Amino acid sequence: MMWRSPHRHEQNYDVIVCGGGAAGVGAAVGAARAGARVCLVEKYGFLGGAATTAQVLAYCGFYQQGAKPVAAVGGVGAELLASLSKYGLDTTPFCSETTGNWIVRIEPELLKLTMDDLLVRHGVDVQLHTRVAAATRTGERIEAVTLAGMEGRWHAVADAFVDASGDANLAMLAGVPYRIGNREGLLQATTLPMRIGGVPPEVSIDRPALCASVARYNEGGEFPISRSDGGIMFRLPVSSDIWWMAVDLPMAEVSSRCFTAMEMKGRAMANDYLHMLRKHMPGFASAYLVATGPQIGVRETRHPAARYEMTLEDAAQGKTSDDAVARAAWPIELHTQPGRPTYTPLGGAGYFHVPYDAISAAGIENLWYGGRVIGADPEAYASVRVMGTAFATGEAAGVSAVDYIESNHLRNARTVANRLRANGAIV
Ligand SMILES: Cc1cc2nc3c(=O)[nH]c(=O)nc-3n(C[C@H](O)[C@H](O)[C@H](O)COP(=O)(O)OP(=O)(O)OC[C@H]3O[C@@H](n4cnc5c(N)ncnc54)[C@H](O)[C@@H]3O)c2cc1C
Numbered sequence: 001m002m003w004r005s006p007h008r009h010e011q012n013y014d015v016i017v018c019g020g021g022a023a024g025v026g027a028a029v030g031a032a033r034a035g036a037r038v039c040l041v042e043k044y045g046f047l048g049g050a051a052t053t054a055q056v057l058a059y060c061g062f063y064q065q066g067a068k069p070v071a072a073v074g075g076v077g078a079e080l081l082a083s084l085s086k087y088g089l090d091t092t093p094f095c096s097e098t099t100g101n102w103i104v105r106i107e108p109e110l111l112k113l114t115m116d117d118l119l120v121r122h123g124v125d126v127q128l129h130t131r132v133a134a135a136t137r138t139g140e141r142i143e144a145v146t147l148a149g150m151e152g153r154w155h156a157v158a159d160a161f162v163d164a165s166g167d168a169n170l171a172m173l174a175g176v177p178y179r180i181g182n183r184e185g186l187l188q189a190t191t192l193p194m195r196i197g198g199v200p201p202e203v204s205i206d207r208p209a210l211c212a213s214v215a216r217y218n219e220g221g222e223f224p225i226s227r228s229d230g231g232i233m234f235r236l237p238v239s240s241d242i243w244w245m246a247v248d249l250p251m252a253e254v255s256s257r258c259f260t261a262m263e264m265k266g267r268a269m270a271n272d273y274l275h276m277l278r279k280h281m282p283g284f285a286s287a288y289l290v291a292t293g294p295q296i297g298v299r300e301t302r303h304p305a306a307r308y309e310m311t312l313e314d315a316a317q318g319k320t321s322d323d324a325v326a327r328a329a330w331p332i333e334l335h336t337q338p339g340r341p342t343y344t345p346l347g348g349a350g351y352f353h354v355p356y357d358a359i360s361a362a363g364i365e366n367l368w369y370g371g372r373v374i375g376a377d378p379e380a381y382a383s384v385r386v387m388g389t390a391f392a393t394g395e396a397a398g399v400s401a402v403d404y405i406e407s408n409h410l411r412n413a414r415t416v417a418n419r420l421r422a423n424g425a426i427v
Pocket of ligand 1: 018019020021022023024041042043044048049050051053054056057058059060061130131132133164165166167169170190191192193296297298299370371372373385386387388390
């Protein structure tokens with residue numbers, strides 16, 4: 001028998017990105033296009049973030065609210081949509097029946113493939129099945145991260161880092177202080193989206209029948225449904241499966257114990273609701289659950305300290321900034337009560353600016369944020385967290401990281417914005 005010793009090695013990069021969701025993909029491609037050697041680290045075996053880990057199958061934030069879809073995100077996000085179209089997905093903006101917002105419906109398997117392709121094409125070193133497990137810091141700089149993968153633990157050294165983990169895992173490991181939830185520590189509700197097959201394509205979704213089914217279920221059902229309007233339900237492209245959001249659960253804390261309880265209860269609820277649909281909805285008699293997960297959809301966890309926190313006023317007034325690096329165009333969508341989202345439109349020209357300091361970590365000079373970890377108060381967060389905006393803030397973070405390295409550690413929002421515009425981003 002040949003015994004082996006644990007394999008240890010160290011690797012050097014310019015930029016390391018933690019997380020392979022919309023923000024991480026935006027950051028990695030943005031940095032790679034700017035000429036950096038980039039490593040993207042993702043704990044699952046595929047990219048996509050909430051779109052593929054939680055079946056969140058609609059991209060929001062690519063377009064402003066209004067009678068016609070006006071683009072708010074370009075750059076890497078737009079390139080991804082164009083690549084998805086080449087794979088045969090119809091990415092035409094679609095106006096959501098229940099909210100009146102413009103969304104792009106996605107197909108998760110095509111998304112995984114398209115993201116793989118995009119990152120490989122840009123020369124990013126993608127490390128799937130790998131988790132950022134520790135960070136080494138000297139004063140106000142992160143020097144390296146410890147990665148835990150199939151081969152055990154190893155070290156990756158870089159000049160600059162992007163936290164696109166959604167949960168602020170890198171910032172937390174590097175010792176950045178964070179807030180959990182809103183001002184009172186309350187977290188937005190979680191949802192387990194359901195993907196339902198077995199409903200013939202010619203069956204249209206009968207909204208009054210859905211509302212009546214929910215009302216009937218709520219008379220004695222074990223898990224009353226909060227969405228009296230029937231919740232968001234539409235047909236998915238390619239498969240024609242039904243996508244439904246109705247399994248809503250409050251989230252008490254950020255812990256594996258709490259996640260376990262929510263996942264288990266969520267699956268029981270999904271099963272119950274499926275039987276309700278089969279019994280009461282016209283055309284749903286043979287419906288079955290194609291998929292949930294792999295994990296429950298988590299809207300909110302940690303908010304790490306940033307150099308600037310965008311506010312409700314910024315969003316409500318549609319505030320613009322000379323130091324802008326991205327636009328946020330989704331209305332303020334709060335899920336304080338499970339299953340009862342509220343929407344508040346943005347002011348000004350229908351978007352507000354994300355300033356450079358909102359994507360910059362407080363107290364660490366070489367860490368940037370992309371996606372739902374950027375600096376925002378609870379209301380501004382309820383707008384900026386969506387995936388379209390996450391592509392834009394992620395790309396801004398990746399380009400900021402490269403600009404910082406190339407300018408000998410200077411921080412200059414204007415040059416970052418110019419570099420972003422040169423690559424087709426909308427600032
Ligand atoms: C139920 C629900 C419905 C939603 N509806 C919509 C919607 O319709 N449209 C929309 O645009 N947005 C929607 N959102 C919001 C949106 O999905 C998220 O806010 C968005 O995905 C944030 O993007 P992100 O890239 O910042 O993070 P994520 O998508 O969460 O991606 C983060 C990635 O980082 C990885 N990661 C985390 N920690 C580590 C680590 N230590 N090491 C390695 N990898 C790590 C994760 O596995 C994940 O892949 C919804 C969210 C939920 C929960």
